[in-house]
Amino acid sequence: MGKKVLIKGNEAIAEAAIRADCQCFFGYPITPQTEVVAYMAKKMPKIGRVFLQAESEIAAINMVYGAAGTGVRCMTSSSGPGISLKSEGISFIAGAELPCVIVNVVRAGPGLGGIQPAQSDYFQATRGGGHGDYYMPVYVPNSIQEIVDITQDAFDVADLYRTPVMVMVDGMIGQMMEPVEFKERTSKQLPVKNWAANGLGKRKAHNIINSLYLDPEILEKHNLNLQIKYEEIKKNETRYELYNCSERCDLILVAYGTVSRICNNVIKMAKIHGVNIGLIRPITVWPFPKEAFEKTINLTDKGYLAVEMSLGQMVEDIRLSVSGRKEVYFYGRVGGMVPTPNEILLNIKSFLGGEKQCQ
Template sequence: MGEKVLMKGNEAIGEAAIRANCKCFFGYPITPQTEISAYLSRKMPKIDRVFLQAESEIAAINMIYGAAGTGIRCMTSSSSPGISLKAEGISYIAGAELPCVIVNIVRGGPGLGSIQPAQSDYFQATKGGAHGDFNMPVYAPASIQEMVDLVQDAFDTADMYRTPVMVMGDGMLGQMMEPVEFKEREAKVLPEKTWAACGLKGRKKHNVINSLYLKSEILEQHNLKLQEKFKEITKNETRYEMYNCDGESDLIMVAYGTTSRICKNVIKMAEKEGIKLGLIRPITLWPFPLEAFEKSINSTKHGYISVEMSCGQMVEDVRLSVEGRKPVHFYGRTGGMVPHPDDILDKVREIVGGAK
């Protein structure tokens, strides 16, 4: 075990990116993720790496396009409205098959909303996030330690599949402090970046980075190629935790990020009343962990409840996973309100009919 240090979530993200050999960061400040930029602005110039505060989120994501096109590791970060501004560039990056990491520390919306924590960007992150037929892997950490680990994993996943990868945490994770350990990581065997636009390097023709295909037949073939890649990511990279799901449950909760930690407390509270609850925690929001529902569908009496800091976005994927075989319930808070364990337990009692 290495030494643990107490760090704020946003700063831990910055340090994790440095240790993952991120060479360039382009971003623009917005609460509640600004400390990522502040941390990297102090650290990166000292180790001969590029930190640049762009004039806007739109500029930042297009700088990422350029840097990623050369094959170097690069990252941007923002919070909800800023990610919306980056959407066009994210689609270009996905279309051009460029690896990069995008961090979203989610705040309440829609519009400018609030600076309080939320999970209401789930649709935006998991249903493409911008125009066109594409998906990108989305990691949802539930602790500062997991935030560190998943940021480093995200760079590897991006390089493995030539894709943008998002790490999505709520504002609470960005602002809270916890002990973290920066572990020694085994270097993954990753594909050589023979596609990168970085000079001829012995080739007869320059590599060209592009997402424009004017002939429909060619664009269709490109899209079909991308779909095969997304199938491969789904097969290899889906991650989840099943907590207290051994044996039969009265009800299984589905939650991610900070909300999943609250749900683990609810499980302990319910146990005292004789109510057996389980938890499915998606670690990848895309690909969504369908397998966890196949494993648990026959062992839950009253089905599932999706618990979210939103008006009910992930619940749609839960319903698709369950395919009508069991009831799917929902409990959510929105606008920056955080679900309280007592209120979740009240909803559980309502569903299961009280203590058994």
């Protein structure tokens, strides 16, 4: 095992991106992700790479568009309102099929909301966030080590599919510190970027980066080709973990990020009361891990409980996955409030009833 270092989540994202050969970072400070920007500002110029604090979030995402169009690895990061401002640019990037990584350290909303952690950007992230029929892979790590590994994976996935990729963490994970290991990574065989607008070279014609298709038949074909790519991403890149789901469960929790860590404690506490609780932890929320529900649908009579730091934004995806075969319940806190294990355990009591209750 290599040497471990104690590092804050936001700084781990930045360091992982640097080690993944991110050549350009364009960003703008906003709590609780500002440390990503600060870390990049300090480190990138020292190693001959580009850091630029843009005049706005809108400018930053369009700079990403330009850099990604040349084929270099690039990244931006923001929180809440900043991601909203970037949404038009993200749609342009998806339409132009450009690889990049977008980090969202989620704060409470709507509007300016507050700087406390939340998971209320789920709909925005998993439904594209901008205009048009597009999606992007969205990773939701629950530890600093996983942040490191996933941030590096995100650059590979972006290059492999020519797509923007989002790494989404709640503000608590962005601000907390844990020991991590920056592992040596083997180089993956990724497609040559022969589409990039980086000079004529040996080509007979310049490459053109574009998301504008005025002929409706051509635009329809482009959209259908994007959908083929998204189906490939669903097939190959869906990630999740199952906890305590190897035998029959009284109830199965569904949670990601910080809340999934809290739910691990709930499982331990419930066992003391003779109640067996399982957990599905999505690692990607787009694609959503429907397979996890197929594997567990016959392991529980009572169904599934979504636990979130939102007003139930993930519930819709769980219901689509379950297709009416089991009940889907919800418990959540919003506005920057973080659910406690005791709160969740008391909530579980109302779903179980009968003799199987947590007193």
